[in-house]
Amino acid sequence: MPRSGTFYRTCNLCEAMCGVAITLEEEQIIAIKGDENDPFSRGHICPKALALKDLYEDPDRLRKPMEKRDGQWHELEWEEALDNVAERMRSLQQEHGKDALGVYLGNPNVHNLGGTLLNGGFLRALKTRNKFSATSVDQLPHHMVAWKLFGHQLRIPVPDIDRSDYFVIMGGNPLASNGSIMSVADVRGRLKQVRQRGKVVVIDPRRSQTAELANEHHFIRPGSDVLLLLAMLNHLFASAQVTSGHYRSLLDSDPVALKPHFDAYTPERVAEHIGISAADIRRLVDEFCAAEAPVLYGRMGVSVQEFGALCQYLIMLFNVLTGTLDSPGGLMFTTPAADILPQTGRGNMGRFHSRVRQLPEFNGELPVSTLAEEITTPGEGQIKGMVLIAGNPVLSTPNGDQLDKAFASLDLLVSVDFYLNESSRHADFILPPVSP
Ligand code: SF4
Incomplete structure (x- = not known):
């Protein structure tokens, strides 16, 4: 990317997806303004858009993969980090079964092109039933009603x-x-x-x-x-x-x-x-x-x-x-520029249940309120490792203290995040994405 000029992008901090015009001089952000020509946001931005500059410049934002060894963090090169993470995930599933590795997807995944395009393939490759996300502490009832009434969980008027x-x-x-x-x-x-x-x-x-x-x-x-x-x-x-x-x-x-x-x-x-x-x-x-x-x-x-x-x-x-x-x-009903309904599942419920409390899945996902007990309750299918993608569930889901303790007991925790936070502090590896 050129080092200077005005670049038109989308703010990915929330669902409103405002168009922003970012002016750079020698890679320094000089201004962030609303894009008047964005048909969706028509020039509007909220004060949070300016936080994109703070994120970009924040010295605390992680720029390189980190591995925790003997309680100390060490920087890694990407190739080594990806190899190590893949090997640890593979051996954990080989030893304890596919469901021993759980995944939690945080809300920013739906504002992120990479997450939207690639998470599905990643989850399918893991073949685990222990999938969780922010959906079950947020908008899941909307999906359920849309699926029951209109035949697709995302057909939400x-x-x-x-x-x-x-x-x-x-x-x-x-x-x-x-x-x-x-x-x-x-x-x-x-x-x-x-x-x-x-x-x-x-x-x-x-x-x-x-x-x-x-x-x-x-x-x-x-x-x-x-x-x-x-x-x-x-x-x-x-x-x-x-x-x-x-x-x-x-x-x-x-x-x-x-x-x-x-x-x-x-x-x-x-x-x-x-x-x-x-x-x-x-x-x-x-x-x-x-x-x-x-x-x-x-x-x-x-x-x-x-x-x-x-x-x-x-x-x-x-x-x-x-x-x-x-x-x-x-x-x-909406008329989107790109209709993702044909690419996503219509919805399902109760095809399998959580191991400990027997709560039903919805669309292949279990309620995150069961996550801590699935980690701490011994037995076949117990979660021994977790991958967190753009999520900090210790802070954002109910009874975070319980999850905090559960994460500390895992054999493996991988966090895709550009901050050391309440959840990623328990990680063995942190893989930081680029700034917004
Ligand atoms: S500018 Fe504000 S309202 Fe618009 S997408 Fe960003 S955070 Fe959301």
Whole structure:
């Protein structure tokens, strides 16, 4: 690459994927600006984009592979490091079986071209059942609902934010996440435009940045979202506002047949449990149905709770039964430049179970909440070695202390990461990628 000039790239720090223009002089970053011509982000960047310069220059960022010997870190050349890692992985699987080597994929893999293209082949080559990722502590309920309802785990409709006029957000903070599962650069500006067209309503136990911006914020008792959704559907049926939009012929049965499932969950009955009045629940549904282009969006807060999958199903059902699915301003299927659906599995569940707690796999992956016990519980199939790719699960998954201890007991830990962190500190080898 030339040492000076302006280079147009994509910020890979989050899902919004903003276009950035990076000016270099003699390999020093002089400026990072939003790329006005990027059709996706239209010149927007958030303050985090400037952290690309910090990452690039950070002296603590690892530039060479590291091996720990007798408790001391030593730098290695790449060829030697790759040979050593491959040999240790091969001999561990030969001695203890394929499943003795587990893999954890962190969230940055989905913002990284190399990870997107090559992780699948790497995982297939290992032939281990012990695959884990950040998915099971994040968006797995979305995949499950998409697989069950639309036949593919990645066929996930997203809010048509630029045309919506009544935007209800449950358990999400798009101002911080930049529109998780809808990839929205400049979400603040675009939600302000929704407000000009109509209304933004946030339902969240916390007064988040998005709640500050909303027209209306309802505090909900944590973990009770499922009751609110059941009551919203109850009122939708009771007030005869169900409509199935233009896709009626695609439904398996008459939506009215679903009504008895919601009869018991009247707004009055749930109000006390959830902390939102019956009158507000009814008004919310009535306003939603009266709007031109409403949409109900639910994110991580409703996914990672006891009834997370049911919550995401009910959110989808509410959109279906109000006719907003596949409608302008509602929840729409995407038209990507490159469609990856044919290259990825449709989804599967329960073909095998975790060894210790018998939890079902989804799409070949086990819940990461089982990882520590799979490492520490002796017996056939026990995990003896791990490969972490762009992940720091000691910090980012529940009960990190337990995982911290489990990682310390492994025979082999390989971390693909450019930092020494809470997880990679236990590694025998750290293989650092280049900077973003
Ligand atoms: S919102 Fe910020 S962190 Fe996310 S891609 Fe854009 S500039 Fe990067």
